Amino acid sequence: MRSATSVGANYREANEKLSKKDFLHRIKISRKECKETTYWIELIINNNQQLAKKIESLLNESIELRKILSTIIDKSK
Numbered sequence: 001m002r003s004a005t006s007v008g009a010n011y012r013e014a015n016e017k018l019s020k021k022d023f024l025h026r027i028k029i030s031r032k033e034c035k036e037t038t039y040w041i042e043l044i045i046n047n048n049q050q051l052a053k054k055i056e057s058l059l060n061e062s063i064e065l066r067k068i069l070s071t072i073i074d075k076s077k
Helices: 002-015 020-047 049-076
Strands: none
Touching: 002 020, 002 049, 020 049
């Protein structure tokens, strides 16, 4: 829960950027937290088949969000 909510919080902070460097730093933190969220969701899926079907969409969403954040980073350099 903590890593998932950190993604959005850091993204908001990035939009209140003080500089381009600050923006990139915050977006990179968001991507890092997104990777951690993906990890935790994968652990849940691998260890609880009942929850797996319910949260598989969350896994896909976290992967897509990570790709979006990576694209933002690449295009902002």
